[in-house]
Amino acid sequence: MSAQVIDGVRIAEEVRRELREQVGALRAKGIVPGLGVVLVGEDPASRSYVTAKEKACAELGIHSDDNRLPATTSKEELRRLIHKMNGDPRISGILVQLPLPRHLDESEILFDIDPAKDVDGFHPVSVGRMMLGQETFLPCTPHGVIVMLRRSGVKVSGAEVVVVGRSNIVGKPLANLLLQKSELGNATVTVCHTGTRDLAVHTRRADIVIAAAGRPRTITADMIRDGAVVIDVGVNRVPDASKKSGFRLVGDVDFDAVSQKASLITPVPGGVGPMTITMLLLNTVEAARRQAGRATA
Numbered sequence: 001m002s003a004q005v006i007d008g009v010r011i012a013e014e015v016r017r018e019l020r021e022q023v024g025a026l027r028a029k030g031i032v033p034g035l036g037v038v039l040v041g042e043d044p045a046s047r048s049y050v051t052a053k054e055k056a057c058a059e060l061g062i063h064s065d066d067n068r069l070p071a072t073t074s075k076e077e078l079r080r081l082i083h084k085m086n087g088d089p090r091i092s093g094i095l096v097q098l099p100l101p102r103h104l105d106e107s108e109i110l111f112d113i114d115p116a117k118d119v120d121g122f123h124p125v126s127v128g129r130m131m132l133g134q135e136t137f138l139p140c141t142p143h144g145v146i147v148m149l150r151r152s153g154v155k156v157s158g159a160e161v162v163v164v165g166r167s168n169i170v171g172k173p174l175a176n177l178l179l180q181k182s183e184l185g186n187a188t189v190t191v192c193h194t195g196t197r198d199l200a201v202h203t204r205r206a207d208i209v210i211a212a213a214g215r216p217r218t219i220t221a222d223m224i225r226d227g228a229v230v231i232d233v234g235v236n237r238v239p240d241a242s243k244k245s246g247f248r249l250v251g252d253v254d255f256d257a258v259s260q261k262a263s264l265i266t267p268v269p270g271g272v273g274p275m276t277i278t279m280l281l282l283n284t285v286e287a288a289r290r291q292a293g294r295a296t297a
């Protein structure tokens with residue numbers, strides 16, 4: 001059996017088309033969604049993510065405020081910038097690209113973002129509200145994975161889902177959303193990680209395997225049961241002398257072998273990545289809408 005490949009670019013474009021209309025309607029009322037983007041340092045992967053996010057904003061008519069700061073930026077300088085953006089009515093959402101240089105404490109910096117502008121969903125208030133099933137901004141990659149599953153016709157409710165990875169950005173929030181009694185979840189969720197004794201025992205039972213371990217070939221064909229759905233969140237740069245850049249992107253899944261057993265599978269690139277950016281756009285539009293509602297209430 002050969003899996004059907006889930007086209008993340010196509011699904012992302014579908015959602016972006018809907019968002020473009022929403023932005024048009026907001027702009028007609030004088031409301032322009034704006035995203036404040038902060039990148040500290042020169043990490044090449046972070047630079048390319050931030051560039052892609054700003055380009056996606058421009059395509060939708062979302063204003064973006066680009067702040068690229070040197071790696072030597074102090075905590076005080078960064079906090080001042082975030083406080084300025086918190087108070088700027090042209091900025092609906094704030095994105096601080098992670099990871100930050102080591103001298104900056106990520107949790108302290110993220111805590112400074114006004115939760116009403118926390119379009120990444122990383123502030124402890126946003127995380128708490130998500131866990132409680134309250135209205136908030138959902139973190140972009142987990143939300144993107146769930147939207148992708150739904151738009152591909154995969155039934156999540158009642159499914160056995162194995163999430164591989166327990167990061168604060170993907171594994172933990174994704175597991176939490178999937179287990180919630182809501183239209184996004186209602187799955188039976190197992191979270192595996194580097195402390196898991198026998199990963200394959202868990203993945204072989206799964207209807208849906210979501211790989212977010214950050215390591216190539218974490219998921220091989222022998223670990224997947226026939227007909228499972230496999231979502232690859234991994235983005236790993238591996239050396240490739242045949243490429244001009246000197247590297248190519250691979251996921252956490254051994255795509256060629258696993259696609260012979262799975263029923264549906266996401267590629268890397270062109271799978272989850274475009275969905276993550278799309279969910280950031282969705283949150284930014286929603287932030288603008290909520291703030292405009294508050295201003296006129």
Ligand code: GUN
Nearest residue numbers: 095096097098099120140
């Ligand atoms: N670094 C890796 N993924 C993300 C993300 O979704 N948001 C931010 N801000 N940084 C990241």
